[in-house]
Amino acid sequence: MAVPTITEAVVLRSFAFGEADRVLHVYSLASGRIGAVAKGVRRTKSRFGGRLEPFSHVELSIHRGRGELGTVTGASLVRSHDAIRIDPYRLQVGLVGLEAMLRLYTDEERNDRAFLALTRFLDALDSQAPQPSRRPALDPLVLSFQLKLLWLEGFLPHLDNCVECGAEQGIVAFSPSAGGAVCTACDHGGIGLSPAGLGGLRALLGSPIADAPALGIDDRASRDALAVVTSSYEHHGGFRLRTLSA
Ligand SMILES: [Zn+2]
Known part of the structure; x- marks a missing residue:
């Protein structure tokens, strides 16, 4: 299994996807512009859903597969920009x-x-x-x-x-x-x-x-x-x- 990429990133855009997921377009320090799916983040119990809104400056852990979109496996706030x-x-x-x-x-x-x-x-x-x-x-x-x-x-x-x-x-x-x-x-x-x-x-x-x-x-x-x-x-x-x- 590939090692996840950990990078600082700013969420530029996010939209609802499926029942509980969110697709994010982020600008990351490690790779520039990337797209990723954050699974289950629209459920109230999500560990990091509230950290993945546009303007959020986060440290992201992203798993990159063969598809275009990575999968967010972790997120911690650097600046919320509330x-x-x-x-x-x-x-x-x-x-x-x-x-x-x-x-x-x-x-x-x-x-x-x-x-x-x-x-x-x-x-x-x-x-x-x-x-x-x-x-x-x-x-x-x-x-x-x-x-x-x-x-x-x-x-x-x-x-x-x-x-x-x-x-x-x-x-x-x-x-x-x-x-x-x-x-x-x-x-x-x-x-x-x-x-x-x-x-x-x-x-x-x-x-x-x-x-x-x-x-x-x-x-x-x-x-x-x-x-x-x-x-x-x-x-x-x-x-x-x-x-x-x-
Ligand atoms: Zn001139």
């Missing part, structure tokens, strides 16, 4: 982050930096005071998190000067196909970037996720940063996040 689940604003912000992981990381492939970014995002969201007047999609934590994921995937290499000609002045747009900022002369239908937006993007990328600077409530800078994120998803991944259009 504070995210019970606050409607934090929940909406958190769901954007989980959907970003689900869409960007579809394969079983270890990526320590992506796992670290995910856990730092959830820890910061869990512990920092929410700012409910903000539109969740414009929250600095989740903008910072998504920009870091795009940077890790090589979709966002360049914002210091024009990615086409190197000009440092006159940056007016973001070109998803070029993967960076462009100047007036080099802009051919890019996403318009205000000076505040460019400054905001640089500030978000230059700070740890937990220290993501507020760019102002519903202001131009936040909307520019969000436009860079969504246009990068569309160009490189061919998808839109459902949670960002809510």
